[in-house]
Amino acid sequence: MDVSKARYLYPLCSVVAVTLIGASSVDTTTDLRFKQPVLSSTNMSLTGHFVTTSAGVQMPRFIYGTAWKKDRTTDLIMKAVLAGFRGIDTANQEKHYREDLVGAALGQLQQNHGIRREDLFIQTKFTSVDGQDPRTIPYDPKAPLQEQVHQSFAKSLTHLNTSYVDSLVMHGPMRTHEDTMVVWKVFEEFHSQGKAKQLGMSNVYELKKFERIYKDAQVKPSVLQNRFHADTAYDTELRAFCKAHNVIYQSFWTLTANPHILKSQVVRDMAAKYNKTTEQIFFRFVMDLGIVPLTGTTNEQHMRQDLEVLDMQPLTENEMAHIEQLMIREFSAHRL
Ligand SMILES: NC(=O)c1ccc[n+]([C@@H]2O[C@H](COP(=O)([O-])OP(=O)(O)OC[C@H]3O[C@@H](n4cnc5c(N)ncnc54)[C@H](OP(=O)(O)O)[C@@H]3O)[C@@H](O)[C@H]2O)c1
Secondary structure (H helix, E strand, O other), rough: OOOEEEEEEEOOOOOHHHHHHOOOOOOOOOOOHHHHHOOOOOOOOOOEEEEOOOOOEEEEOOOEEEOOOOHHHHHHHHHHHHHHOOOOEEEOOOOOOOOOOOOOOOOOOHHHOOOOHHHOOEEEEEEOOOHHHHHHHOOOOOOOHHHHHHHHHHHHHHHHHHOOOEEEEEOOOOOHHHHHHHHHHHHHHHOOOOOEOOEEEEOOHHHHHHHHHHOOOOOOOOOEEEEHHHHHHHHHHHHHHHHHHEEEEEOOOOOOOHHHHHOHHHHHHHHHHOOOOHHHHHHHHHHHHEEEEOOOOHHHHHHHHHHHHHHOOOOOOOHHHHHHHHHHHHHHHHHO
Protein backbone atom coordinates (compact mmCIF):
# COMPACT_ATOMS: atom_id res chain seq x y z
CA MET A 1 0.00 0.00 0.00
CA ASP A 2 1.22 3.47 -0.81
CA VAL A 3 1.42 5.09 2.60
CA SER A 4 1.45 8.60 1.13
CA LYS A 5 -2.14 8.08 0.06
CA ALA A 6 -3.26 7.39 3.59
CA ARG A 7 -4.28 11.01 4.13
CA TYR A 8 -7.00 10.58 1.52
CA LEU A 9 -8.61 7.92 3.62
CA TYR A 10 -12.26 7.99 4.36
CA PRO A 11 -12.68 10.19 7.45
CA LEU A 12 -11.53 7.79 10.08
CA CYS A 13 -9.86 8.45 13.35
CA SER A 14 -6.13 8.77 13.27
CA VAL A 15 -5.80 5.50 15.15
CA VAL A 16 -7.11 3.69 12.11
CA ALA A 17 -4.98 5.73 9.73
CA VAL A 18 -1.91 4.87 11.78
CA THR A 19 -2.99 1.27 11.82
CA LEU A 20 -3.35 1.26 8.06
CA ILE A 21 0.06 2.76 7.60
CA GLY A 22 1.45 0.20 10.02
CA ALA A 23 -0.15 -2.54 8.00
CA SER A 24 1.98 -1.77 4.97
CA SER A 25 5.01 -3.28 6.64
CA VAL A 26 3.30 -5.89 8.69
CA ASP A 27 5.28 -8.62 10.29
CA THR A 28 2.73 -11.41 10.39
CA THR A 29 4.47 -13.10 13.27
CA THR A 30 3.74 -10.26 15.69
CA ASP A 31 0.51 -9.68 17.50
CA LEU A 32 -1.13 -6.85 15.60
CA ARG A 33 -3.80 -6.37 18.20
CA PHE A 34 -1.39 -4.28 20.20
CA LYS A 35 -1.29 -1.94 17.21
CA GLN A 36 -5.03 -2.19 16.61
CA PRO A 37 -6.69 -1.87 19.98
CA VAL A 38 -9.83 -0.40 18.47
CA LEU A 39 -10.78 -3.56 16.63
CA SER A 40 -11.96 -5.35 19.73
CA SER A 41 -15.64 -4.55 20.32
CA THR A 42 -16.54 -5.35 23.88
CA ASN A 43 -15.44 -6.08 27.39
CA MET A 44 -17.79 -9.05 27.61
CA SER A 45 -16.69 -12.59 28.23
CA LEU A 46 -15.78 -14.22 24.93
CA THR A 47 -16.98 -17.68 25.86
CA GLY A 48 -20.41 -19.10 26.57
CA HIS A 49 -23.66 -18.99 24.63
CA PHE A 50 -25.11 -15.83 26.19
CA VAL A 51 -23.98 -12.35 27.06
CA THR A 52 -25.62 -10.11 29.66
CA THR A 53 -26.37 -6.74 28.09
CA SER A 54 -26.33 -3.33 29.78
CA ALA A 55 -30.08 -3.78 30.39
CA GLY A 56 -29.47 -7.07 32.21
CA VAL A 57 -30.92 -9.14 29.35
CA GLN A 58 -29.41 -12.54 28.59
CA MET A 59 -28.76 -12.22 24.87
CA PRO A 60 -27.63 -15.24 22.81
CA ARG A 61 -24.20 -14.79 21.26
CA PHE A 62 -25.50 -15.95 17.87
CA ILE A 63 -28.88 -14.77 16.62
CA TYR A 64 -31.05 -16.30 13.92
CA GLY A 65 -32.21 -13.66 11.42
CA THR A 66 -35.56 -14.03 9.67
CA ALA A 67 -35.35 -11.58 6.76
CA TRP A 68 -36.32 -12.65 3.23
CA LYS A 69 -37.77 -16.00 4.30
CA LYS A 70 -41.31 -15.20 3.23
CA ASP A 71 -43.60 -18.25 3.54
CA ARG A 72 -40.74 -20.37 4.80
CA THR A 73 -40.31 -18.22 7.91
CA THR A 74 -42.16 -20.49 10.36
CA ASP A 75 -40.56 -23.68 9.12
CA LEU A 76 -37.04 -22.24 9.13
CA ILE A 77 -37.39 -20.77 12.61
CA MET A 78 -38.63 -24.12 13.92
CA LYS A 79 -35.58 -25.78 12.39
CA ALA A 80 -33.22 -23.12 13.73
CA VAL A 81 -34.60 -23.29 17.28
CA LEU A 82 -34.69 -27.09 17.30
CA ALA A 83 -31.08 -27.02 16.11
CA GLY A 84 -30.22 -24.87 19.14
CA PHE A 85 -30.66 -21.18 18.29
CA ARG A 86 -32.30 -19.23 21.11
CA GLY A 87 -32.21 -15.71 19.63
CA ILE A 88 -34.53 -14.56 16.84
CA ASP A 89 -34.35 -11.26 14.96
CA THR A 90 -37.31 -9.90 13.04
CA ALA A 91 -38.99 -6.57 12.17
CA ASN A 92 -42.48 -5.21 11.61
CA GLN A 93 -41.62 -4.64 7.96
CA GLU A 94 -43.47 -6.98 5.63
CA LYS A 95 -41.27 -5.90 2.74
CA HIS A 96 -38.47 -8.07 4.17
CA TYR A 97 -39.84 -9.95 7.20
CA ARG A 98 -42.92 -11.98 8.13
CA GLU A 99 -43.21 -11.09 11.79
CA ASP A 100 -46.60 -12.84 11.95
CA LEU A 101 -44.98 -16.09 10.82
CA VAL A 102 -42.31 -15.67 13.50
CA GLY A 103 -45.23 -15.59 15.95
CA ALA A 104 -46.63 -18.78 14.38
CA ALA A 105 -43.27 -20.49 14.95
CA LEU A 106 -43.24 -19.39 18.60
CA GLY A 107 -46.70 -20.91 19.08
CA GLN A 108 -45.68 -24.23 17.52
CA LEU A 109 -42.44 -24.39 19.48
CA GLN A 110 -44.38 -23.99 22.70
CA GLN A 111 -47.19 -26.38 21.82
CA ASN A 112 -45.29 -29.15 20.08
CA HIS A 113 -41.86 -28.94 21.64
CA GLY A 114 -42.29 -27.38 25.07
CA ILE A 115 -39.99 -24.48 24.18
CA ARG A 116 -41.54 -21.56 26.00
CA ARG A 117 -41.61 -17.92 24.97
CA GLU A 118 -39.39 -17.07 27.91
CA ASP A 119 -36.79 -19.58 26.75
CA LEU A 120 -36.22 -17.41 23.68
CA PHE A 121 -34.74 -13.99 23.03
CA ILE A 122 -37.00 -12.13 20.61
CA GLN A 123 -35.84 -8.96 18.93
CA THR A 124 -38.03 -6.88 16.63
CA LYS A 125 -37.78 -3.47 15.01
CA PHE A 126 -39.77 -0.36 14.32
CA THR A 127 -39.32 0.61 10.67
CA SER A 128 -40.10 4.15 9.58
CA VAL A 129 -42.32 4.97 6.60
CA ASP A 130 -39.16 5.45 4.52
CA GLY A 131 -38.23 1.79 5.02
CA GLN A 132 -41.69 0.35 4.34
CA ASP A 133 -43.38 -0.80 1.18
CA PRO A 134 -46.20 1.75 0.89
CA ARG A 135 -48.67 -1.13 0.31
CA THR A 136 -47.89 -2.89 3.59
CA ILE A 137 -47.19 -0.20 6.18
CA PRO A 138 -48.23 -1.70 9.53
CA TYR A 139 -49.52 1.61 10.95
CA ASP A 140 -51.25 4.75 9.78
CA PRO A 141 -48.48 6.71 7.98
CA LYS A 142 -50.46 9.93 8.39
CA ALA A 143 -50.68 9.58 12.16
CA PRO A 144 -48.25 11.58 14.32
CA LEU A 145 -44.89 9.83 14.65
CA GLN A 146 -45.45 8.79 18.29
CA GLU A 147 -48.71 7.17 17.28
CA GLN A 148 -47.02 5.31 14.41
CA VAL A 149 -44.58 3.79 16.88
CA HIS A 150 -47.40 2.82 19.24
CA GLN A 151 -49.38 1.21 16.44
CA SER A 152 -46.36 -0.61 15.03
CA PHE A 153 -45.33 -2.02 18.41
CA ALA A 154 -48.88 -3.06 19.32
CA LYS A 155 -48.97 -4.99 16.05
CA SER A 156 -45.59 -6.56 16.75
CA LEU A 157 -46.85 -7.88 20.08
CA THR A 158 -49.96 -9.24 18.35
CA HIS A 159 -47.92 -10.83 15.55
CA LEU A 160 -45.57 -12.42 18.05
CA ASN A 161 -48.38 -13.32 20.43
CA THR A 162 -46.39 -12.06 23.39
CA SER A 163 -46.66 -9.36 26.04
CA TYR A 164 -43.03 -8.27 25.69
CA VAL A 165 -39.99 -8.39 23.44
CA ASP A 166 -36.48 -8.89 24.73
CA SER A 167 -35.08 -6.26 22.41
CA LEU A 168 -36.71 -3.43 20.47
CA VAL A 169 -34.56 -1.86 17.78
CA MET A 170 -35.00 1.22 15.59
CA HIS A 171 -34.39 -0.09 12.09
CA GLY A 172 -32.56 3.10 11.19
CA PRO A 173 -32.32 6.67 12.38
CA MET A 174 -35.09 9.01 11.22
CA ARG A 175 -34.37 11.86 8.79
CA THR A 176 -33.67 14.23 11.66
CA HIS A 177 -32.14 13.67 15.07
CA GLU A 178 -35.22 15.25 16.62
CA ASP A 179 -37.49 12.65 15.04
CA THR A 180 -35.14 9.86 16.04
CA MET A 181 -35.48 10.99 19.64
CA VAL A 182 -39.27 11.22 19.32
CA VAL A 183 -39.29 7.53 18.41
CA TRP A 184 -36.76 6.74 21.13
CA LYS A 185 -38.91 8.43 23.80
CA VAL A 186 -41.78 6.12 22.90
CA PHE A 187 -39.38 3.18 23.05
CA GLU A 188 -38.43 4.34 26.55
CA GLU A 189 -42.11 4.21 27.58
CA PHE A 190 -42.31 0.60 26.39
CA HIS A 191 -39.16 -0.13 28.32
CA SER A 192 -40.48 1.41 31.53
CA GLN A 193 -43.68 -0.65 31.13
CA GLY A 194 -41.62 -3.85 30.83
CA LYS A 195 -42.78 -4.42 27.27
CA ALA A 196 -39.31 -4.00 25.76
CA LYS A 197 -36.58 -5.39 28.00
CA GLN A 198 -33.84 -3.55 26.12
CA LEU A 199 -33.58 -0.97 23.34
CA GLY A 200 -31.27 -0.71 20.37
CA MET A 201 -30.41 1.07 17.14
CA SER A 202 -29.61 -0.23 13.69
CA ASN A 203 -27.97 1.17 10.59
CA VAL A 204 -26.15 4.04 12.24
CA TYR A 205 -22.82 4.36 10.45
CA GLU A 206 -21.60 7.73 11.71
CA LEU A 207 -20.01 7.87 15.11
CA LYS A 208 -21.22 11.42 15.76
CA LYS A 209 -24.79 10.42 15.04
CA PHE A 210 -24.66 7.47 17.38
CA GLU A 211 -22.91 9.48 20.10
CA ARG A 212 -25.65 12.09 19.94
CA ILE A 213 -28.41 9.50 20.20
CA TYR A 214 -26.58 7.85 23.07
CA LYS A 215 -26.15 11.16 24.88
CA ASP A 216 -29.79 12.22 24.49
CA ALA A 217 -31.28 8.83 25.36
CA GLN A 218 -32.43 8.33 28.92
CA VAL A 219 -32.53 4.59 28.47
CA LYS A 220 -29.26 3.95 26.66
CA PRO A 221 -29.12 1.65 23.64
CA SER A 222 -27.95 -1.83 24.61
CA VAL A 223 -27.27 -2.96 21.04
CA LEU A 224 -26.21 -1.53 17.71
CA GLN A 225 -27.05 -3.72 14.72
CA ASN A 226 -24.98 -2.83 11.66
CA ARG A 227 -23.62 -4.12 8.38
CA PHE A 228 -20.11 -5.46 8.97
CA HIS A 229 -18.09 -4.64 5.90
CA ALA A 230 -15.05 -2.89 4.48
CA ASP A 231 -16.93 0.13 3.13
CA THR A 232 -17.36 1.47 6.66
CA ALA A 233 -13.93 0.28 7.83
CA TYR A 234 -15.82 -2.39 9.74
CA ASP A 235 -17.27 0.33 11.97
CA THR A 236 -13.97 0.49 13.82
CA GLU A 237 -14.70 3.77 15.59
CA LEU A 238 -18.30 2.88 16.34
CA ARG A 239 -17.25 -0.43 17.81
CA ALA A 240 -14.71 1.30 20.02
CA PHE A 241 -17.49 3.59 21.26
CA CYS A 242 -19.73 0.57 21.83
CA LYS A 243 -17.04 -1.15 23.80
CA ALA A 244 -16.49 1.91 25.98
CA HIS A 245 -20.23 2.25 26.68
CA ASN A 246 -21.20 -1.39 27.00
CA VAL A 247 -23.29 -1.45 23.83
CA ILE A 248 -23.20 -4.84 22.11
CA TYR A 249 -22.50 -4.65 18.40
CA GLN A 250 -24.61 -7.07 16.31
CA SER A 251 -23.40 -7.74 12.77
CA PHE A 252 -25.24 -8.58 9.58
CA TRP A 253 -23.83 -9.23 6.07
CA THR A 254 -21.05 -10.91 8.05
CA LEU A 255 -20.42 -13.61 5.46
CA THR A 256 -21.94 -12.10 2.35
CA ALA A 257 -19.91 -8.88 2.51
CA ASN A 258 -16.62 -10.61 3.16
CA PRO A 259 -16.01 -13.24 0.47
CA HIS A 260 -12.40 -12.03 0.08
CA ILE A 261 -11.70 -13.04 3.67
CA LEU A 262 -13.50 -16.38 3.39
CA LYS A 263 -11.54 -17.22 0.25
CA SER A 264 -8.17 -16.13 1.62
CA GLN A 265 -5.37 -18.62 2.11
CA VAL A 266 -5.04 -17.45 5.71
CA VAL A 267 -8.59 -18.43 6.58
CA ARG A 268 -8.46 -21.60 4.49
CA ASP A 269 -5.36 -22.71 6.40
CA MET A 270 -7.09 -22.07 9.73
CA ALA A 271 -10.13 -24.00 8.55
CA ALA A 272 -7.92 -26.96 7.64
CA LYS A 273 -6.05 -26.74 10.96
CA TYR A 274 -9.25 -26.80 13.06
CA ASN A 275 -11.25 -29.03 10.72
CA LYS A 276 -13.88 -26.31 10.32
CA THR A 277 -15.30 -24.44 7.35
CA THR A 278 -14.02 -21.00 6.43
CA GLU A 279 -17.43 -19.59 7.39
CA GLN A 280 -17.07 -21.08 10.87
CA ILE A 281 -13.61 -19.56 11.25
CA PHE A 282 -14.86 -16.12 10.29
CA PHE A 283 -17.86 -16.30 12.60
CA ARG A 284 -15.51 -17.35 15.41
CA PHE A 285 -13.23 -14.44 14.62
CA VAL A 286 -16.17 -12.03 14.74
CA MET A 287 -17.32 -13.46 18.07
CA ASP A 288 -13.80 -13.17 19.42
CA LEU A 289 -14.00 -9.46 18.61
CA GLY A 290 -16.99 -9.39 20.96
CA ILE A 291 -19.56 -9.08 18.18
CA VAL A 292 -22.89 -10.92 18.27
CA PRO A 293 -23.42 -12.00 14.65
CA LEU A 294 -26.71 -12.75 12.93
CA THR A 295 -27.11 -15.62 10.52
CA GLY A 296 -30.08 -16.17 8.31
CA THR A 297 -29.01 -19.51 6.91
CA THR A 298 -31.74 -21.58 5.27
CA ASN A 299 -29.66 -24.74 5.33
CA GLU A 300 -29.92 -27.14 8.27
CA GLN A 301 -26.31 -28.24 8.02
CA HIS A 302 -25.21 -24.62 8.09
CA MET A 303 -27.43 -24.03 11.13
CA ARG A 304 -25.57 -26.77 12.97
CA GLN A 305 -22.21 -25.52 11.75
CA ASP A 306 -23.04 -21.98 12.80
CA LEU A 307 -23.98 -23.17 16.29
CA GLU A 308 -20.81 -25.22 16.58
CA VAL A 309 -18.90 -21.95 16.42
CA LEU A 310 -20.15 -21.12 19.93
CA ASP A 311 -18.24 -24.07 21.32
CA MET A 312 -15.02 -23.53 19.39
CA GLN A 313 -11.97 -22.35 21.28
CA PRO A 314 -11.23 -18.65 20.71
CA LEU A 315 -8.72 -18.06 17.92
CA THR A 316 -5.19 -17.27 19.03
CA GLU A 317 -3.94 -13.71 19.15
CA ASN A 318 -1.84 -14.33 16.07
CA GLU A 319 -4.75 -15.81 14.14
CA MET A 320 -6.89 -12.83 15.08
CA ALA A 321 -4.10 -10.54 13.90
CA HIS A 322 -3.84 -12.30 10.55
CA ILE A 323 -7.55 -11.89 9.83
CA GLU A 324 -7.48 -8.29 10.99
CA GLN A 325 -4.77 -7.67 8.42
CA LEU A 326 -7.06 -9.01 5.71
CA MET A 327 -9.75 -6.61 6.86
CA ILE A 328 -7.35 -3.70 6.79
CA ARG A 329 -6.14 -4.59 3.31
CA GLU A 330 -9.70 -4.85 2.07
CA PHE A 331 -10.55 -1.53 3.62
CA SER A 332 -7.51 0.06 1.99
CA ALA A 333 -8.40 -1.40 -1.39
CA HIS A 334 -11.87 0.10 -1.10
CA ARG A 335 -10.67 3.54 -0.14
CA LEU A 336 -7.37 4.29 -1.84
N1 LIG B 1 -30.95 -4.18 10.43
C1 LIG B 1 -30.93 -4.35 9.13
O1 LIG B 1 -31.11 -3.43 8.34
C2 LIG B 1 -30.65 -5.73 8.59
C3 LIG B 1 -30.25 -5.88 7.25
C4 LIG B 1 -29.97 -7.16 6.79
C5 LIG B 1 -30.10 -8.26 7.63
N2 LIG B 1 -30.51 -8.08 8.91
C6 LIG B 1 -30.71 -9.25 9.81
O2 LIG B 1 -29.56 -10.09 9.72
C7 LIG B 1 -29.97 -11.41 9.35
C8 LIG B 1 -28.85 -12.07 8.58
O3 LIG B 1 -28.75 -11.46 7.31
P1 LIG B 1 -27.38 -11.40 6.50
O4 LIG B 1 -27.54 -10.29 5.52
O5 LIG B 1 -26.24 -11.38 7.44
O6 LIG B 1 -27.26 -12.67 5.66
P2 LIG B 1 -28.00 -14.05 5.59
O7 LIG B 1 -29.37 -13.85 5.13
O8 LIG B 1 -27.76 -14.75 6.87
O9 LIG B 1 -27.19 -14.75 4.47
C9 LIG B 1 -25.97 -15.32 4.81
C10 LIG B 1 -25.49 -16.20 3.73
O10 LIG B 1 -24.52 -17.00 4.36
C11 LIG B 1 -24.78 -18.36 4.10
N3 LIG B 1 -24.38 -19.11 5.32
C12 LIG B 1 -24.77 -18.95 6.59
N4 LIG B 1 -24.12 -19.81 7.40
C13 LIG B 1 -23.29 -20.51 6.57
C14 LIG B 1 -22.36 -21.53 6.79
N5 LIG B 1 -22.13 -22.04 8.00
N6 LIG B 1 -21.68 -22.01 5.71
C15 LIG B 1 -21.89 -21.53 4.48
N7 LIG B 1 -22.76 -20.55 4.22
C16 LIG B 1 -23.46 -20.05 5.25
C17 LIG B 1 -26.23 -18.47 3.79
O11 LIG B 1 -26.47 -19.48 2.84
P3 LIG B 1 -27.39 -20.76 3.18
O12 LIG B 1 -28.80 -20.25 3.35
O13 LIG B 1 -27.22 -21.62 2.00
O14 LIG B 1 -26.81 -21.32 4.43
C18 LIG B 1 -26.53 -17.11 3.15
O15 LIG B 1 -26.32 -17.16 1.77
C19 LIG B 1 -31.27 -11.17 8.57
O16 LIG B 1 -32.06 -12.32 8.52
C20 LIG B 1 -31.90 -10.09 9.41
O17 LIG B 1 -32.50 -10.64 10.56
C21 LIG B 1 -30.77 -6.84 9.41
